[in-house]
Amino acid sequence: MPFDGPVVLDAVARFCDTRGLTPTKLSVVARLSRALTIASHHGTDPRWRTAPYWAADDDPGQTLFGHLLPQDLDGPTPNRDDPTRTTADRVLAAELRRRREPTARWTEHNAVVAADRWARFSRSMTTARCAGLGWLVPVRGELLAVPLPAIRTAEGRPDVLHDDTGRPAVEWHDGTGTYFLHGAEFDERHYRKVIASELLIQDIAQLPNADQRSVALTYLSFERLVVDSDAELLDVGVRGTKLYRLPLPFRIRRDRVVGYGLYDYFIHMRDASHPEREFVEWVDPAIGVQRNAELCQAHAFGVTLEQWLAIDAEG
Structure with a gap:
């Protein structure tokens, strides 16, 4: 304004x-x-x-x-x-x-x-x-x-300070600003490393608070997750969707609720019409622990495994 x-x-x-x-x-x-x-x-x-x-x-x-x-x-x-x-x-x-x-x-x-x-x-x-x-x-x-100040928020969430395009989510009239990702505040150095997916999981574990660690994990690239973080491939679905299990450093495990377990789970997939496009989506551990990539994909779309497989057959 x-x-x-x-x-x-x-x-x-x-x-x-x-x-x-x-x-x-x-x-x-x-x-x-x-x-x-x-x-x-x-x-x-x-x-x-x-x-x-x-x-x-x-x-x-x-x-x-x-x-x-x-x-x-x-x-x-x-x-x-x-x-x-x-x-x-x-x-x-x-x-x-x-x-x-x-x-x-x-x-x-x-x-x-x-x-x-x-x-x-x-x-x-x-x-x-x-x-x-x-x-x-x-x-x-x-x-x-x-x-x-100029205030930038997450899409559809006017109550959450957020900008991952390289700009401060709160930008003052003197040109200075404060960086936020999904409501978590970062100093500029860590902010730029997070959005560029330059942090290793070990680096993320050293961030000062749980909100920062949780947000930074979502910006890890597939290469960082698999190559640099020792993620284990658990299953490959019929469409090529891959389910991985990611061992968590102690400090990140401590952020989780009691009984969460030692791992995060994620699926990796590619766009069938544009194979160069790849996606990583985090999975509920209660679903991921079943080691079924198609079940995880179905859960991500909010349908049952049977419904998902029927869609696959029709396609």
Whole structure:
């Protein structure tokens, strides 16, 4: 979303004036992490702890009694169908995880003011949000306005930060960004190695957290899985689908639920009309342990083995 600085600053000033919160100074800070650091050093503005939820000349037409205002501002997002709101919340949560700070410290008492929440009933904040405002961070003697970054999410999952095309899933207006794959955050070096399938399974086992390890496994190429990871061929189906069993390093086995076993299972197949195209799909271990490639293929398509074999015969 493009950021229109003059429009945002004018709208924020009106929002503050109607609530008796006129700042000594109003500044734009390019990224949320910088704004939080400034607030940590200078302290938050105590006036915002008791900021009025509603101002008569700033009401978009819905009555005060039509809102549970504290819940609207501080509670879970009411409208899960609003992708901007959901991902903006996740950007803040990811930043706080990185800083190892409790979410409540910033989300309570208006230490961070989310533009999309206040825009539910504030005309001036609606204007600011539409002009690209993401958050306000009130500090002593100053109010910091943080533009909403470019946010990229998984297809059909607006609540999951994701981009595997080489771009940051969260890209700030100063050109910096944060990389996510299916909701798991990576530093740039590991992110590029994962999407290029350059990591060995032993390298993946050394990644810092279970989410990263789980996601990175899905990007392993067939060559990395079979040649470099000692996967064992268990069965070859009538269509050439191959079922493999992959022994898991201890640290990845530890990520699994109790009773999962020592192995992951996957099938490898080629497109009959375009043999150069190959696919790897992970298999439920309860199915893979039966050592039947066709059963695994049927399960992947959500049909019974008999139905799958009948389709094969008809083809």
